[in-house]
Structure formats: C-alpha cells, structure tokens
Amino acid sequence: MASKQRSSKSKRSGLGGSGAVNSPSSSTTSSSKQYVETSVDGQSSPASSSARSKPQFFYSESLSVDADRSKENVTVTVRFRPLSPREIRQGEEIAWYADGETIVRNEHNPSIAYAYDRVFGPTTTTRHVYDVAAQHVISGAMEGINGTIFAYGVTSSGKTHTMHVRSFILFFTYDTL
Ligand SMILES: Nc1ncnc2c1ncn2[C@@H]1O[C@H](COP(=O)(O)OP(=O)(O)OP(=O)(O)O)[C@@H](O)[C@H]1O
Structure with missing residues (x-):
C-alpha cells in the first residue's frame, strides 16, 4: 500500500482505487531500497545465513528510514497475505517474507532484501494496516x-481484501465518532 499526503492544505481530498501489477500486494519498487547488510562489528555481509536462522544484522538503511519517516509525505507499505488453502494444496511456497517491520526478504536467497516504510506479515489484521498506513491520511483529509x-x-494478492470499502468506512466512522 502506498499513501501520500500533501503538506499544503487544499479544499479537495480523495482516496485512490486499486490496480494489479505485482506480488505481494501494496508494494512498490520505486520507494523501496535494496541494501547491503552490515553486521554489528561493521563488516559488510552477503547475508548468507538461511532465512529461518534469522541473522542478527544491523540495518543501517532501516534506521534511516525510521529517522526520516516523520518527514515523508509518501510512504510505502507491504502486506503479505497467507497462502490460500488451494495454494497450500498445490504445494505453493512462500517466496518473500516479512523480516521484522520494515524488511522484505527473499526466502531462497536471504541476501536479497528490500526496505519499506512498513511491512505487515500474513497474520496482521486489516484494522492494524488501516491504523498504521491509512488512518492519518483520512484524518488529514477531514x-x-x-x-x-x-x-x-x-491479481489475488489481497488488494481488495485490504482496501475493502466497508472495512475502511467502518474504521473511519469509528475513529471520528
Ligand atoms: N490478509 C489476508 N488474509 C486472508 N485472506 C486474504 C488476505 N488477503 C487476501 N485474502 C484472500 O485472498 C483472495 C484474493 O484477495 P483479493 O480479492 O483481495 O485480491 P486482489 O488483489 O484484489 O485480486 P484482483 O486483482 O484479482 O481483484 C481472497 O479470497 C481474499 O479473501
């Protein structure tokens, strides 16, 4: 999900629709950064550890993303959906996963990773996605x-599930009561 909020005030406001391009849903490569990991002792690392061993590296890029976030008018978030029963039956496998709150990492080659403003794993609720990624934009619009x-x-990456109008109206109504 990408959200944008202008710093200057205007009388008009609007919410965008959804489109279909890439997987997982709600991601963009233009604002993501692939980075070289640096271990805590300052050595560059190809990050060759397996994804499951969860390497303990120091992410210099993700820190700068955090530090700059408050100044950004455009933020990009990624939401992973769980595999569907049909995908599980067909033996589909996870190719990318959320490594912490800002990193998307390749399951097969853990040295390939991208940083986003926020990354949501498959157990995240739509309510939480709304609170983190949308609520401030809607409040601003008001x-x-x-x-x-x-x-x-x-297609089928979860755009409609995430942006479903009924969910967002429900949260918005609740927030503004
Ligand atoms: N976070 C999620 N948790 C559980 N199920 C999900 C999640 N996201 C999507 N799904 C399910 O995955 C399926 C596809 O989701 P959805 O229809 O939102 O995809 P889409 O990106 O809008 O697809 P399309 O581009 O074809 O319209 C649906 O059955 C939906 O219920």
Missing part, C-alpha cells in the same frame, strides 16, 4: 489536506 491511498499487486 482537515482539508489532500491524501491518496492506493494498493497495487498481482
């Missing part, structure tokens, strides 16, 4: 600040 929230990803 104060006259232009804001856009849109999702993209390949």
Whole structure:
C-alpha cells in the first residue's frame, strides 16, 4: 500500500482505487531500497545465513528510514497475505517474507532484501494496516489536506481484501465518532 499526503492544505481530498501489477500486494519498487547488510562489528555481509536462522544484522538503511519517516509525505507499505488453502494444496511456497517491520526478504536467497516504510506479515489484521498506513491520511483529509491511498499487486494478492470499502468506512466512522 502506498499513501501520500500533501503538506499544503487544499479544499479537495480523495482516496485512490486499486490496480494489479505485482506480488505481494501494496508494494512498490520505486520507494523501496535494496541494501547491503552490515553486521554489528561493521563488516559488510552477503547475508548468507538461511532465512529461518534469522541473522542478527544491523540495518543501517532501516534506521534511516525510521529517522526520516516523520518527514515523508509518501510512504510505502507491504502486506503479505497467507497462502490460500488451494495454494497450500498445490504445494505453493512462500517466496518473500516479512523480516521484522520494515524488511522484505527473499526466502531462497536471504541476501536479497528490500526496505519499506512498513511491512505487515500474513497474520496482521486489516484494522492494524488501516491504523498504521491509512488512518492519518483520512484524518488529514477531514482537515482539508489532500491524501491518496492506493494498493497495487498481482491479481489475488489481497488488494481488495485490504482496501475493502466497508472495512475502511467502518474504521473511519469509528475513529471520528
Ligand atoms: N490478509 C489476508 N488474509 C486472508 N485472506 C486474504 C488476505 N488477503 C487476501 N485474502 C484472500 O485472498 C483472495 C484474493 O484477495 P483479493 O480479492 O483481495 O485480491 P486482489 O488483489 O484484489 O485480486 P484482483 O486483482 O484479482 O481483484 C481472497 O479470497 C481474499 O479473501
């Protein structure tokens, strides 16, 4: 999911729709960063550890993302959905996974990883995604600040599930009561 909020006030506001491009849903490569991992002793690492061993590296890029987040008008988040029963039956496997709150890592080659403003794993609720990625844009819109929230990803990646109008209206109504 990508969200954008202009810093200047305007009378118009709007929410964007969804499209279908890539998997997982709600990601973009233009704002993501592939980075070289640096271990705590300062040595560069090809990050050759297996994904399951969860290597303890120091992520310099993710720290800068955190530090700069408050200044960003455009943020990019990624949400992974769980494998469907049909995918499990067909023997589909996870190719990318959420490694912490900001990193998307390749299951087969853990040295390939991308940093985003926020990454949500398959157990995350839509309510939580809304609270973190959308609520501030909608609140801003109520104060006259232009804001856009849109999702993209390949078909069946979860865009509709995440952006479902009924969910967002429900949360929005609840928040503004
Ligand atoms: N986070 C999730 N948890 C559980 N199920 C999910 C999640 N995200 C999506 N799904 C399920 O995956 C299926 C595909 O999701 P969805 O229809 O939202 O995809 P989409 O990206 O909108 O697809 P399309 O581009 O074809 O419209 C649906 O059955 C949906 O219920």
